[in-house]
Amino acid sequence: MSVALAGLVLLSAASLVVGVAELDTNVLLHSRVPRTLALVLAGSALAVSGQIMQLLTRNVFVEPSTAGTMEFATAGLLVSTLFFPGAPVVVKMCFGAVAALIGTAIFLRVLAAVPLKDMLVTPLVGMMLGGVVSAGVTFVAYRADLVQSLSSWTTGDFSAVLAGRYELLWIAGALTLLAALLADRFTVAGMGEAFTTNLGLDHRRTVMIGMGVVAVVSATVVVTVGALPFLGLVVPNIVRNTIGDNCRRAVPWVAVMGAGFVLACDLVSRLVIHPFEMPIGTVMGVVGALAFLVILLRGRR
Numbered sequence: 001m002s003v004a005l006a007g008l009v010l011l012s013a014a015s016l017v018v019g020v021a022e023l024d025t026n027v028l029l030h031s032r033v034p035r036t037l038a039l040v041l042a043g044s045a046l047a048v049s050g051q052i053m054q055l056l057t058r059n060v061f062v063e064p065s066t067a068g069t070m071e072f073a074t075a076g077l078l079v080s081t082l083f084f085p086g087a088p089v090v091v092k093m094c095f096g097a098v099a100a101l102i103g104t105a106i107f108l109r110v111l112a113a114v115p116l117k118d119m120l121v122t123p124l125v126g127m128m129l130g131g132v133v134s135a136g137v138t139f140v141a142y143r144a145d146l147v148q149s150l151s152s153w154t155t156g157d158f159s160a161v162l163a164g165r166y167e168l169l170w171i172a173g174a175l176t177l178l179a180a181l182l183a184d185r186f187t188v189a190g191m192g193e194a195f196t197t198n199l200g201l202d203h204r205r206t207v208m209i210g211m212g213v214v215a216v217v218s219a220t221v222v223v224t225v226g227a228l229p230f231l232g233l234v235v236p237n238i239v240r241n242t243i244g245d246n247c248r249r250a251v252p253w254v255a256v257m258g259a260g261f262v263l264a265c266d267l268v269s270r271l272v273i274h275p276f277e278m279p280i281g282t283v284m285g286v287v288g289a290l291a292f293l294v295i296l297l298r299g300r301r
Helices: 002-017 025-057 069-083 089-113 121-143 147-154 169-181 183-189 193-198 203-225 231-243 247-271 280-300
Strands: none
Touching: 002 025, 002 247, 025 169, 025 183, 025 203, 025 231, 025 247, 069 089, 069 121, 069 147, 069 203, 089 121, 089 203, 121 147, 169 183, 169 203, 169 247, 183 193, 183 203, 183 247, 193 203, 231 247, 231 280, 247 280
């Protein structure tokens, strides 16, 4: 853990000094520090959310971007923009969280009705569900002339993060701490309803708490910086292959490595076409897709 923390500190320091503008106190306090904090909070929260979803669904290929959760959160943001265009960001986040929770419940309901003979069926169901929702959201956004807003929600980008425009992510950070406190419950719930009930734990309530954490984190990240694909898939699987499935032991590792992964991808996005910058969602999509294929092939073997 000390090595992982040291790596996180080095990546954070690099994030503070890399950029086009000349570094001074004003740039540091109003741009670089908020951006680095946003990267750490979003990365750790989404990575832990992926771990929770994988435990509760008992499938290592599930995370918010492969379960339709991100797409439903985007749909909630679109609804709030259509009917309450002047609403504060917190209200939009609430719409996104409710929609994400509904979408996750639909995903779990579909899984309960589909015979799962292969682990790959679960993420395929989630991707198909997310694709249908995404298509509908894109159509509505096009008719309402909100395609630009939709693009900002579906593509992760930290370039616009400034002081006063990222603070909602502290909610995601607080929920990450809550997940760490409830780690043992999530570990037990991941062993099945019968086993959980025999130990005197309410399985349904635990699953609802876990999915509620995932929904709020997803909505908070989407409304603040956009979607970050594959983060909750790659990091928990790397940690699982290293230290095992115990949630309490793995949560700190997942949080630190998730933050480090996002910081590293952000540095790549800022340097690859310097002095310009590409969206971090593009970099994470490429890296995450390659990592997903590696995990998939290893699982097949």
